[in-house]
Amino acid sequence: MFYLSIILLLTLISLAVYYVFLLQQRYQYFRRRGIPTPPFRFFFGHMKTLWNVPSFHRQLENWTKQYGKIYGIYQGTTPTFVVSDPDFLQEVFVKQFLNFPSRRQVLGGSRLRNVFNASGATWRRHRHVINPTFSAAKLKMMSPLINGCITNVMNKLKDHAENGNDFNIYTYYKRMTMDVICRCAFGIDTDLQNNPDNIYFKKVEEIFVRSIRSNSFFRLSQLLPELAYVIGKVFFGINMVRAFINIHILSLISKKELPELPSIWLFNRLHPIIEQRQKTPTSRVDVLQLMMQVMTDEKAHDDVQDTSKANYRLVKGEIISNIIVFMAAGYETTSTALAYATYELARHPEVLEKIQAEIDQLPLSNDDDDDSNDEMKKYPDYDIVAQMPYMDMFVSEVLRMYPIANTAVQRRTAENTIVQGIPIEKGTLIHTDIFSVHYDPELWGPEDPYIFYPERHQTKRHPMAYLPFGAGPRQCIGMRFALIEMKILLVRLLREYCILPGEELQSKFNIRERTVIAPEEVWIKLVPRNV
Template sequence: MLLLSITLLLTLVSLIVYYCFILQQRYQYFHRRSIPTPPFRFFFGHIKTLWNVPSFHRQLESWTQQYGKIYGIYQGATPTFVVSDPDFLQEVFVKQFLNFPARRDVLPGNKIRSVFTSWGATWRRHRHVINPTFSAAKLKMMSPLINGCITNAMEKLEDHVKRGNDFNIYVYYKRMTMDVICRCAFGIDTDLQNNPDNIYFKKVEQIFARSVRLNPFAKFSQLFPKMGRMFGGLFFAFNSARSFVNIHILPLVTSKQLSELPGMWLFNRLNPIIEQREKTPTSRVDVLQLMLQVMTDQKIQDDNSQDTSKANYRLTRDEIISNILAFMAAGYETTSTALAFATYELATHPEVLEKLQAEIDQLPLSNDDADEEAKRYPDYDIVAQMPYMDMFVSEVLRMHPIANAAVQRCAATDTTVQGYFIEKDTLIHADVYSVHFDRELWGPEDPYEFYPERHGTKRHPMAFLPFGAGPRLCIGMRFALIEMKILLVRMLRDYSIQPSDQLQTKLNIRERAVTAPEEVWVKLIPRNVS
């Protein structure tokens, strides 16, 4: 017995020593390539520092100022190139897309696979089905639906104008953008703006209430990437079991519920949306309709070759639910946050507000109560031809990039980029802040000054990354921009924006799932436009 115990102990010690040796070799990754790296801790690398800073991406920007446009960090033992060199990024995101086809999972083992989280042949299937939804022709058809949601939001804003008080406008942007994505993408009339206690809306809000990267399972996956998929699978299986109990068992005996991840709560309760659409066919062509046309109950085996000629793409029911959830979350938070930052900049830059209003006043829109909607409300064709609006929105997104965590890629194979040998599974993380505030890319004006006119000059294709880059460029980019512009046109045609005394104190920009303010307090003043 003693001999067995000694043998087991020696085996354990040997494994620990071997693991430490492997880690030590791993931590030579950047040193062997003569790439600078900030000081790090054994076993944790730089990840413990990144867990404890207020902003992951501001910390990267700080290191970039010290170590240059290409340097390395270790997320646990995973080497990560942090890059703000535009030529390097162009090769990764565009020229070598097939070698860097996807991001690394924050929570491996997740069964929620959508156009945002899939890769390879699976990603091509999703993208092929969903792409037609966001064509110019479809966006034109959606303009009345978008305007309908904005009309509801404008009524809420008008109440504050009549009372003459300042208020947090961000609240109304969130409700409006969720309303838009539900109506335009899924044909769901939620009445969210009149019923903000809608449980689906609350759950989507909760998704963005905390940073996913600080989830204990996400931390574990970063420290032990080889075991991450196994533990991630157990984590999601455990949450699926809790959902099953909440849906099928607890309602029979009690009103209490087990706690669930908001994303998993939604995933397990979105099936009725599909069933309702199946029962009530429609001529509407939205995201859900396009997905339902190719839905199959058969298991799909993707061919991970690079053959893109396959015409008969299909989606499973779970994949459709995953995409509904992804579009609900992304379409709600990113657009509302961009509008919040746009409002902040307009409130603090009255000269920009005046220029934007001058352009809006020249649009072919009537201010009377004409019945012809096209005369009263801007549509796709109108807002797509507003040069100063384009520059303004671009400057907002340059200074306030929202989804920085998405601008990364994982090497699918060994390759070489700009003379650097990159091994499989190495991460490439774009330092978006450093790119967006690079004087060489955005001068001669100070890049830390809000100056929309700088976008009148052609820049490097990788200088502007709010929607990512390359084939995985945000699929809903044009939809989000049109939604933003229509709302801004309608709001600024009727009102001017003034900062509240609480604007700066309550802004409190935080980095969670996205980089967003907490509140945006302003006052709307009616305009007298002849």
């Protein structure tokens, strides 16, 4: 027994020494390639620094100023290229897409497989099913639904305009965008704008309250990527057990619930949406309908060689996971973009006047003009907002200065490859430093990139100079939908009102980086126009 204990101890020591040796070799990754890297700590890499800074992406921007447009960091032990060189990014996102087909998994072992986090054949299957929802023809059909939700918010904003008081408009944007995504994507009339205490809305909000970067399971998976799948299984397993107890035990005996991850809470309680749609078939073609048309009870087989349409099926769990993703993304990113847009309009009355001049030229009838020409429309739609070059420049400038979902603009290497003469091994991460790209004077001059100037978008730029929605085949699937929703809202708002800065516009703006990069509040005043 004594000798066995000695052998076991020596084996453990040997494994520990070997592991330390492997880490030392891994930490030579960038040195062997001649790539600069900031000082880092053994085992933690650069994560101790990145966990403790207010903004992950602003820290990357600071390092870019010191180390250049291509440098390396270690997320734990995982080598990560931080890139703001547009030619390098074009190789990664477009020309070598097959070598960089996926993002890094936040936590492995999740049951929440969807179009955002899937990779390879699984991603192609999800994307093929969902893509038709966001065609131009479908977006035109959604215009009345979008306008219906905007009418609700306009009625609420009217009270503030009449009272002449300052208020936080961001709150109304959040409710409206959730209302829009529920109606347009899933055919659900939530009446959210009149019922902001809706439990599903609250749970989606919770997803964005805290940054996943502060989660201990997430941090552990970063430090031990070899165990990320197991760590994820444990993490999601704990939450699934809590959900089972809440649904089947505590719901019968108590009003209290065990804490659950918001996404898991939603995953276990969104089944009625699918069941209701099955009971009441519809001719509407939305995201949910397209997914349900290919729903199967059989487990999907993602054969890389099989690209036939017959293989493009989704199981019920995948449909629910996609519902969660679209609820969250359609709600938070669009409302945040509108918040930034309103902030800049309040600060730049000359820009507001130019947009209003363009709006006044649109073929829209007055609200009380029932006898207007058939070609004149009461509310803007897809075709009308597509006729607004200055509005397009304005929205583009908002998203250039305030990129929102920067974490999504990254890729993971699927195979060993070479980019711009640099050898990159399988499993390496490529993280885009979007702030450095969007504020690069070489890409966005001659005007100062830190000045809000919509006209800069009249000049053709490098295809990788503008990345708020990512780039390449994995560019945000809902990009056009979000832009149309934003523009219709802005047309209707600015057609009736001027936006003035509230007294607390600056003091309560306070940009915070959590799941997305968003302000806390946007305090403005609405003044009716004299048109």
